Amino acid sequence: MSAEDPTLLKLLVQSATAFERRLNDGLRDDLDEELRPAHYAVFRYLDPAGSRVSELAEAAGMTQQAMGELVTHLQRCGYVERRPDPADGRARQVVATPTGVEALQAAAGRIHEIERALGEHLGADGLQELRELLSRLGEVLREQHDSP
Amino acid sequence: MSAEDPTLLKLLVQSATAFERRLNDGLRDDLDEELRPAHYAVFRYLDPAGSRVSELAEAAGMTQQAMGELVTHLQRCGYVERRPDPADGRARQVVATPTGVEALQAAAGRIHEIERALGEHLGADGLQELRELLSRLGEVLREQHDSP
Numbered sequence: 001m002s003a004e005d006p007t008l009l010k011l012l013v014q015s016a017t018a019f020e021r022r023l024n025d026g027l028r029d030d031l032d033e034e035l036r037p038a039h040y041a042v043f044r045y046l047d048p049a050g051s052r053v054s055e056l057a058e059a060a061g062m063t064q065q066a067m068g069e070l071v072t073h074l075q076r077c078g079y080v081e082r083r084p085d086p087a088d089g090r091a092r093q094v095v096a097t098p099t100g101v102e103a104l105q106a107a108a109g110r111i112h113e114i115e116r117a118l119g120e121h122l123g124a125d126g127l128q129e130l131r132e133l134l135s136r137l138g139e140v141l142r143e144q145h146d147s148p
Numbered sequence: 149m150s151a152e153d154p155t156l157l158k159l160l161v162q163s164a165t166a167f168e169r170r171l172n173d174g175l176r177d178d179l180d181e182e183l184r185p186a187h188y189a190v191f192r193y194l195d196p197a198g199s200r201v202s203e204l205a206e207a208a209g210m211t212q213q214a215m216g217e218l219v220t221h222l223q224r225c226g227y228v229e230r231r232p233d234p235a236d237g238r239a240r241q242v243v244a245t246p247t248g249v250e251a252l253q254a255a256a257g258r259i260h261e262i263e264r265a266l267g268e269h270l271g272a273d274g275l276q277e278l279r280e281l282l283s284r285l286g287e288v289l290r291e292q293h294d295s296p
Contacts, residue, residue, distance in 0.1 A: 007259045008266070008275070009171065011282040012164040013192065017209060018289035019157045024209075025293060037209040044161065061165060061172075061185040066214065111155045114289075118156070121288045126281060127156070133270065133278040134159040140269045141166035141262075145173060 019114065026110040031103050032077045042070050042080065042094070043104060050093035052085065079103055167262065174258040179251050180225045190218050190228065190242070191252055198241035200233065227251055 006014075020037035027035055045051065045059035057067035071094050074080045079100035085091040096104065119127045154162075168185035175183055193199065193207035205215035219242050222228045227248035233239040244252065267275045 005279070007256075008263050008279060008282075009164070009167045009259050010192075011279060011286065012160060012167060015282050015286045015289070016157070016160040016164045018286050018293065019160060021209065021293050022289050023157065036211070038211075038214070044158075061169065063184070063186075066186070066217070069214070108155075111157050114292075115156050117292070118285060118288060122281065122284060126284075129277065130281040130285065131153070131156060131159060133274060133281070134156075134163050136270060136274075137266060137278065138159065138163045138166050140266060141163070141170050144262075144265070145166065145169050 022114050023107065023110055026113075027103075027107060030106045030110070032079075034073070034077065039070055039074055040107075042067070042074055043096070043100075043107070046080075046094065046096060048096070050083070050085070050095040052091060052093050056094065074100070170262055171255065171258055174261075175251075175255060178254045178258070180227075182221070182225065187218055187222055188255075190215070190222055191244070191248075191255070194228075194242065194244060196244070198231070198233070198243040200239060200241050204242065222248070 017037070020040060023040075024035065024037055041060040041062070042056060045056050047055075053068050053071055054064055056071070057064045060067060071080060071082070075082065078097060080094050081097050082092045082094055085093040115127070122130065165185070168188060171188075172183065172185055189208040189210070190204060193204050195203075201216050201219055202212055204219070205212045208215060219228060219230070223230065226245060228242050229245055230240045230242055233241040263275070270278065
């Protein structure tokens with residue numbers, strides 16, 4: 001690797017961002033025009049049984065305030081709602097509405113379509129190799145994070 | 149790929165997030181304790197000659213308001229400042245302070261350290277293969293985004 005090569009972190013972030021934009025191109029047609037890749041962070045970590053805003057913020061590496069704003073936007077669009085947490089009536093949790101569940105299914109369909117199209121460019125072997133390398137990378141990084 | 153396999157998008161986002169957390173572990177020691185991976189989005193897209201908040205928001209796929217809050221936080225920590233845009237005196241742009249430039253250099257050093265350690269786990273060939281696959285993936289996705 002020479003000094004001019006982009007770092008692996010940059011390649012990872014650029015690929016993830018480009019994938020999210022490609023997804024957003026499709027979802028703007030299916031769903032709300034105001035949806036942005038940032039809003040996917042809510043759905044990415046949302047437990048089907050409901051999650052607290054604090055849990056979503058922690059999982060996404062965001063402040064509670066920033067995550068709360070994303071949740072409020074999705075709530076206005078009708079994709080999620082806030083309800084009392086069954087485990088602690090004073091706390092509130094975020095759950096997907098039926099419209100939100102449909103949106104998630106539409107997104108999953110689009111993601112698989114994009115991945116199939118990528119397989120045509122990278123080849124089935126290339127795509128499989130990439131999946132395996134990313135899985136190992138994620139495991140190693142999480143181990144190092146947990147026991148630095 | 150079976151239905152239970154994580155999507156490629158999920159693998160990309162999880163790897164990028166895990167890398168940013170690993171980086172953050174190191175940077176908290178070097179820099180400000182309140183820095184979070186979200187703040188890197190500012191530096192990732194910051195032009196050394198200065199960038200407008202609107203350009204940073206567009207590049208990161210965020211709202212101007214959300215990007216403005218990240219910039220304000222970094223400004224309070226002394227890493228960036230807002231100054232009049234030389235090209236348009238009524239507009240303002242964000243530039244790194246000398247402390248911000250030092251922080252960027254510290255971050256670059258940590259990123260290379262993490263990448264070197266990853267090479268020991270994935271092997272030099274595995275790391276090179278991953279870099280090449282990610283570069284091609286990013287190119288294909290950006291082409292599809294520009295001409296859907």
